[in-house]
Amino acid sequence: MLAKNKTFQRLVGGGFLEQMGVNMLSRMQLWQMGTHKDPALIKFFKKIRRERKSLVTAREMFMVYSMSKSQADRPGDFAEVGVYQGSTARIMCEIKGDKRLRLFDTFEGLPKDSDKDPGVHRERQYACSVESVSKYLEAFPNISYHKGLFPDSTHDVPDADYAFVHFDVDLYEGTKACLEYFYPKMIPGGIMMSHDYSLLEGVKTAFTEFLADKPETVIELPETQCMVIKL
Ligand SMILES: C[S@@+](CC[C@H](N)C(=O)[O-])C[C@H]1O[C@@H](n2cnc3c(N)ncnc32)[C@H](O)[C@@H]1O
Structure with missing residues (x-):
């Protein structure tokens, strides 16, 4: 665990207290x-x-918002893995115009973690139905929903180029699978962004291991996120 106090993280991780903290912080930020x-x-x-x-x-x-905007007029689709109730997907929708947006999630919450994860999450945490998300985003065109465990859920997805992809899966295995699937499909200058890079050990490990033999480097952002620009 990158955060200093693992016990504290276990108590608040993803629960009411963390949600309250994020809401208070966001109010100040806004x-x-x-x-x-x-x-x-x-x-x-x-x-x-x-x-x-x-x-x-x-x-x-x-x-x-800003990364989506920077890529909106470039060739290539948008995708998100880790949708939950659709907040960040809603932001991508605002920007994307007619671009295809592929949304991947179990829509049944988190899968089991691995020994590379800090052990702060519960299986099925962050469950939200595909019906609820598709209703929330119903006003926007060209969205496809891919329900199931990523990367198994990619089997019927047509090959495509991507300009911007957002990962928010919290866990090592899922993040590694995202990097393996999308990296070869990113356009030059395309952006892969992830939530929780500096907060969750499994997410950071997946990026570190994956990029070890690649020319790209990770760009750490001021909050928990990171991004990689495909060369
Ligand atoms: C923290 S939530 C995503 C939050 C969301 N981006 C938002 O705007 O609030 C994590 C999501 O990742 C999904 N998830 C995690 N690992 C996955 C995997 N391997 N395949 C599909 N979905 C996964 C969970 O079902 C959950 O909805």
Whole structure:
């Protein structure tokens, strides 16, 4: 566990206390961002936070928004693995226009963790049905839902190029599978971003191991996220 106090993480990890902490922090972040960012964007983030539960902070939402925007006019699809109630997917929808967005999730919560994970998560944590997410995003075109364990859920997905992909699966095996599947499919300059890189040991290990023999390096961001730009 990268965070200093593992017992504390176990107690609050993904539960009511963590959600409350993220909400309080996000309120402060939104107030601070409101002093210099587009007011409409702040309003948009506040709306998503009211509508859906998420452990993604307001600044992390901004990073997903900003990276999506930077890739929106480039060739290639968007994808997300780890959708939960659809907060970050909603942000990608706002930006993507007619682009294809593929959403991958068990829609039954987290799978079992491995010995490379810190042991702070429970199986089936963050379950949300595909029906609930597809209703939330029903106004947006060209979204496909891929229910099941990633990467098994990719078997009927057509080969495609990707401009921006967002990973938020919390665990080592899932993150490694995301990197293996998407890396060869990213356009040059395409962005792979992940939540929890500096918070969850399994996520960081997956990036470190995967990039060991690649020319790209990981770019760590100020909150828990990281990104890789495909060369
Ligand atoms: C923390 S939640 C995602 C949060 C979301 N991005 C948001 O905006 O709030 C993690 C999600 O990853 C999914 N997940 C984890 N490992 C997976 C895997 N190997 N295949 C499919 N879904 C997975 C879980 O079902 C859960 O919905």
